[in-house]
Amino acid sequence: MMQKEEVLAAALELPESSRADIADRLLQSLDTADQREIDALWAEEAESRIDAFDRGELEAISGPEVFASIKARRRA
DSSP states (O other): OOOHHHHHHHHHTSOHHHHHHHHHHHHHHHOOHHHHHHHHHHHHHHHHHHHHHHTTSSOOOOHHHHHHHHHHHHHO
16 A cells, blocks of 8 residues: 555646646545535525525625625724
């Protein structure tokens, strides 16, 4: 069996897209069932918010406005 240093050295010789794929698959292997459920719920929430925005039920707020609001709350 290869030692982790050997695996890392071999992986670093691969093209960038292959290294990205390996990194992604390694990170996915660390996901717990709880995290996958949380990710699915957040994806569902994001889709719901997009749909509400498309229907005109939500107003968009610019990034600078959001960050200004956060800074103001921190000062308060």
